[in-house]
Amino acid sequence: xxxxxQPEKLLSVFKGAxxxxxxxxxxxxxxxxxxxxxxxxxxxQLLLRHISRESIKGFTADLNKGETSFHLKKxxxxxxxxxxxxxxxxxxxxxxxxxxxxQVVVTP
Amino acid sequence: NAGVTQTxxxxxxxxxxxxxxxxxxxxxHEYMSWYRQDPGMGLRLIHxxxxxxxxxxxxxxxxxxxxxxxTEDFPLRLLSAAxxxxxxxxxxxxxxxxxxxxxxxxxxxLTVL
Numbered sequence: 306x307x308x309x310x311q312p313e314k315l316l317s318v319f320k321g322a323x324x325x326x327x328x329x330x331x332x333x334x335x336x337x338x339x340x341x342x343x344x345x346x347x348x349x350q351l352l353l354r355h356i357s358r359e360s361i362k363g364f365t366a367d368l369n370k371g372e373t374s375f376h377l378k379k380x381x382x383x384x385x386x387x388x389x390x391x392x393x394x395x396x397x398x399x400x401x402x403x404x405x406x407x408q409v410v411v412t413p
Numbered sequence: 414n415a416g417v418t419q420t421x422x423x424x425x426x427x428x429x430x431x432x433x434x435x436x437x438x439x440x441x442h443e444y445m446s447w448y449r450q451d452p453g454m455g456l457r458l459i460h461x462x463x464x465x466x467x468x469x470x471x472x473x474x475x476x477x478x479x480x481x482x483x484t485e486d487f488p489l490r491l492l493s494a495a496x497x498x499x500x501x502x503x504x505x506x507x508x509x510x511x512x513x514x515x516x517x518x519x520x521x522x523l524t525v526l
Contacts, residue, residue, distance in 0.1 A: 307457075311455075332440065337511050337512050339432070339514075347505065348503075348517045348518065348519050348520065349456075349505075349517040350517065351514045352517070354512060354514070356512050391455060391456065395511050395512065396511075397512050398511070399461070399463075399507065399510060399513060400443055400458060400461060401446075401456075401458070401507060401515060402448070402453040402458075403448075403456040403457070404455050405453055405454055405455040406455045408450060
């Protein structure tokens with residue numbers, strides 16, 4: 306069965322410190338993985354997807370098929386990174402399965 | 414482009430009442446979906462549609478109905494509201510492609526008393 310696990314409900318980091326949000330998945334086929342972000346009072350939006358292999362707002366995420374993980378990382382957290390982050394897995398039809406989400410709080 | 418719009422933004426219902434949450438998109442997207450967002454549970458798929466006239470159930474469809482008569486609109490109907498349906502509801506749309514970005518509406522916060 307398809308599953309996305311985000312083990313941390315809340316991640317509190319200091320400004321300038323590295324931040325890593327964990328995401329593990331289970332999927333029988335070739336996975337398509339995404340990170341979506343929801344800033345306060347804004348709608349949910351795409352942050353990045355693994356097929357793009359890009360860095361957005363300093364964030365990167367590497368798909369590790371051996372460990373079935375897609376962790377999100379940023380070397381130096383900023384206060385504007387405070388938000389709710391969701392890892393999501395797309396099935397072959399394009400339906401998204403979301404993880405429970407990780408709330409990131411960056412304190413100055 | 415308005416993107417994905419949802420109405421109303423807030424709604425309070427009494428148990429047993431029915432209502433329709435509206436969703437519209439102007440991007441000519443084939444794929445539309447409804448999610449509910451609950452604390453600690455992320456977003457869960459209620460119903461989705463891959464094109465006009467085609468709908469299917471998601472993870473938590475009970476108590477909800479959908480229809481898709483046009484490409485633009487995808488309303489979600491609560492047949493007989495229950496307190497367990499208190500949640501924030503999001504509509505999303507995308508091109509019908511596995512790796513496509515989904516665009517989300519601003520959400521509807523529903524409280525059922």
